[in-house]
Amino acid sequence: MTGVAGGAAGPLLLGVRHHGPGSARAVGAVLDAYEPGVVLIEGPPEADAVAAAAGDDGMVPPVALLAHAVDEPGRAAFWPLAEFSPEWVAIRWAVRRGVPVRFIDLPAAHTLAMSEGEQETVPGGTDGGGAAGDADRDPDSGPGSDSGPDPDSGPESASEGGSGVRLDPLAALAEAAGYDDPERWWEDAVEHRRGAAPGADPYEPFVALGEAMAELRAVHGAGGHQRDLVREAHMRLRLREARKEFGDAATAVVCGAWHVPALTQAATVTADRRALKGLPKVKAEVTWVPWTHRRLARRSGYGAGIASPGWYRHLFTAPDRPVERWMTDVAGLLRAQDHQVSSAHLIEAVRLAETLATLRGRPLAGLTETTDAVRSVLCEGSDVPLELIRDRLVVGDVLGEVPEGGPAVPLQRDLARCQRAVRLKPSAAERELDLDLRKETDAARSRLLHRLRLLGIGWGEPARSRSGSTGTFRESWRLRWEPELSVRVAEAGIWGTTVREAATAKARSRAVEPGTALAEITALAELCLLARLPDALPVVMRVLADRAALESDVGHLARALPALVRTLRYGDVRGTDAGALAEVAGGMAERVRVGLPPACAGLDDEGACEMRGHLDAAHQAVNLLARDVPTADGAAAPDAGGAAAPDTEGGAAGNLLDRWRTVLRTLAGRDRVPGLLRGRCARLLLDDGQLADAEAERLVGLALSPGTPPAEAAAWIEGFLAGGGMLLVHDERLLALVDRWLTGVPADAFTDVLPLLRRTFAEYEAGVRRTLGELVRRGPAGEGSRRGSGESAGLPGFGAGLEVRRADAVLETVRLLLGTASAGDGTGAANGSHEREGARV
Known part of the structure; x- marks a missing residue:
């Protein structure tokens, strides 16, 4: 018997869902039980040469196979693998036992050579909701980007024939089982399984799933995924080769569940080879690169993404009591953010999650139940801390690692060496980095980041310093390593083998x-x-x-x-x-x-x-x-x-x-120059101390004279006042001029002037606008009171007198700030002593 019924009589066809912890555990159990002599993985055959690197202890998932065209490195595709991916479990199992690993999907040489429209048929299709080997194109080079197709739809070219309507296998099976949510059905049927019963055959679940997919394909055929027919022809050819070399019982295949019926299909070698004849081809290279949980998430646009990689990793790694362990992680995160979470909260949250699972007929509390319980008990109904949990735990900032000795382009090796030299490790979490260029290490970091910017490798982006410093010896950066930057590194490799050489060559080329x-x-x-x-x-x-x-x-x-x-x-x-x-x-x-x-x-x-x-x-x-x-x-x-x-x-x-x-000065007084520019020149001179106050007042008066058209005057005001309103706050004469002009604008011209004025004053900070409004409401102070002192001084935005009682309240704080307070100081001193203290301050 071949394939779908009984591993002993034929090859072990392990139909899985990509990034599925339940599938991963089941694959591991079957491999341990049957110990095949060869493991076939759905993925590009060029990866055969780098499969052994997966057994290195320095290879920490999530990682991805990166394939790129040698002559055009920007044409690239990814095959991501997480710790809980069934394919990763199978590769690790085989490599560490010395069992051959072979990849059987359509070669990357064909995938990368396809036209942009055809490239949308990324390997892996719908494979039961997102199969292994789904290639993720570089986001700036076409499909597979953040704006790409729906992650579970198995993106294919609409020109591939048929109606363009594609079958979702999970949705069809979920509907047959009475579920309205395909994700919830898959979790209940597969992901939440904690292992086969004692004495049961671990291969039985794969037989059942293969039979279900066979029924679907008998009714729907390719289900609108016409490109899969070509890929499956290549898979059958590679499967025949392995069966001939190792025998049926010694062959195990880990592929998307959707492909299982096709691998048992009665097709001739000639027909399969004919299906592959004439495919375009380029020279391709494959290597390992780090990946992140965020790029595994569905929202990233990845073709076979999952919404909750952090949750799935937890399900795969938790040895027992996954709900209790998850709630403990949530509590630790909330406590780190100063949220009050007690042991009683945890106990109540676990009970609520399990109760909800029972009421909803689920075998185990899933992410929906735990989220509802966390919102209700730990977050007290608020979605604000829940968003933090989703970001840090449900998705997570995990970044994989690739060992130094792994295959990589020369530029990637030099970049890794430079990162170690300046002690700057890539991270999937965004962080800010402040550099003091007077320090050698910080200066070296700055040079590296600027060289990468020149090469188009946007690991770091310049940011405004949090300290507000504008000195040339300080720089601030915002760092975040994204997996697609590995494509940028490969693409930049055409300029040189080291970061410095490549940046120099590209700078010269751009200049000429x-x-x-x-x-x-x-x-x-x-x-x-x-x-x-x-x-x-x-x-x-x-x-x-x-x-x-x-x-x-x-x-x-x-x-x-x-x-x-x-x-x-x-x-x-x-x-x-x-x-x-x-x-x-x-x-x-x-x-x-x-x-x-x-x-x-x-x-x-x-x-x-x-x-x-x-x-x-x-x-x-x-x-x-x-x-x-x-x-x-x-x-x-x-x-x-x-x-x-x-x-x-x-x-x-x-x-x-x-x-x-x-x-x-010439431009400020030239009539043929637009009012916006004349006003701006006057303001620049005033700010530089090159325009006396009296001269500035004269220019404002001329610009706002009755003979000047209102629109021209408003443009002059826009140029003069743009960039900050403190000038009007502190110079009441100019404010009075602007106020008198504005109140004198004719009604029929006011509607034309208003947009210019609104645009000008909208640039001011809210506090400045509020102070100006208060000054206009009260009316600017007279010349005599403005120059007064003490209680008679008319200060912008303040009343004429000093309220002693309110002033007394702040003196104790002022003494503390100045360090003049003593142990015997009190707050009940007489008004006279407070006034003397205030005078000293």
Whole structure:
């Protein structure tokens, strides 16, 4: 007898569901009982050469077989395996006993060669809800991504014939058993089985499941999964080879349950070979890479994903009393987050979960019952801690490991060496990393992360520092290792065998690519300096100088300048020579300065808004450049926040910063320049201390005069006030001018002005808007009271007098903060003593 009825009379056909703990335990029991001479696994045959690595103690699941085209590494596919995957159990069992392991699915050489539409038929189809070997395409290269098809639908090309409606085997069997939920039926029938009864044949469950699938395929045929017919033809050929070599009784096959009837089908060798004839083919390589529980989860878009890998791992590894052990893990997590969970809570939660399972007719409390019990007892009905449990335990942040001696592309080996050298271990959990570049280890970490960014390996992304520091010696990163980054590493291998060599080669190539924008080249120069690539920087600088000399668009120059100036500031901290950039940066800044006035004239609203962004970027860059680097004429620039420098005519004398401020003054008073830009130039001068208060008031008065159209005045206000509202909070004269102008806007023009004003004030923080509203409601203080002191002072946002009783309440806290409180201090002192204490503070 072959296949579906009795292991002794034919090969052991073990139909499983991928990532199923019940299936995994059952497979282990059958292999222990029958001890076959060869184990066949549904997976790419190219993996035969790397199967032995699964027996290494350093191989820690979840891991995945990664297949990629040698000539096009971006074309790749994954075959993930978890600790509770039946295929992983079978591979480990065979390798550790010296039993041959062979993979029998369609070769990766054919899978990767298929067109993008055909590639949607990832190996594994629906195999009882997601079989072993489902390939997960690189998310940026087509199907199998996070936006891909439904995980349990067995994605296939819609052009493969038929109606396009595909059968879900689990749903059909669950409906026949009277279940409305296929997942719940599979858990009750398979996953929650704790082993066969004493003396029972462990192979019997596989016989029953094979017969059920045979009935389904007798009625539905391929069930809409036409690509499976090709794969199954290859499986039968490999099965025949194994049976001929080892015999029927010594052959075990671990495959998706959906394929079991096809492996017993009476098909000739000629017919199977004809089905495989003419398939496209590429040269492919296969290796092991780490995987994560999150990428096993259904929400990740993985074709055979499961919603709860952490729960399934728990079911597989718990030796007994899985519900009690799960509740203990939940309690530990909640207690770590300062939730009050007692032993009584645990006992009640376990009882409730078991009671719910009994009421629902389930053999064991499943994830649904335990979740309901946890929500009710441990979380007191709240879903907030429940989301934490789902994230940390139900899914989890487990990241697998692959031993150093395992097969890998040379770049991957060097990356692993670099990670060890800087003591930066990949992790599936997102974490933030703050670096102090004055420390050698942190500087080496920074260089590695920047080199990987240049190669397109996004392990780390720059983040805003939590400390708020803007110093050049600090960096903050957000790190998270995703399995698909292994594809990026393989793809980057074409540039070199080490991270440094590959980053250098790619930087040179990007610099000389035709059509690269000037801003992209300056960003590349910055990245080369951050990554310390001295062999690439001269090439990039030569191209940058040539492009900058030919560029005539002020917007392009202004957009490229900030990255170049930032690069100049890194030299001292990183120990690199950035002097070659100074001449290019200075020349580019001068060209922006000269070309800015004509570029700002005659712009429409959209053009003015875009130019404002360029103006802000160029202003910040010029301030940094003038402060940190001597100008071309040899004069040392003053600090941007220093005293006002005397005006210079046309840049004939003085330094770059003076000449830049002269341009800003020119733009601020030129009528042909849009109001948005004139207002912005006035604000930049005011912030730099180059515009006296009286002059600022005069400019505001002119802009808001009755002769100025309301829309033009509103645009001027938007440019002047953008970037923060503290100017209005502290300068009541300007607030009064804006208030008087706004109240005088005609009714027919107010609706046109309102959107501009709302956009301006929406940028302010809530506290600033509240203070401004209070000031407008009360009316700005008069000139005399504003300069007063003591109780008569009219402070922005506050009343005219001091409420002594309310002030008394904070003095004790102030003394504690200042360290002046003594053991005998009390809070009942007389008002006079409090006032004296307050005066000293």
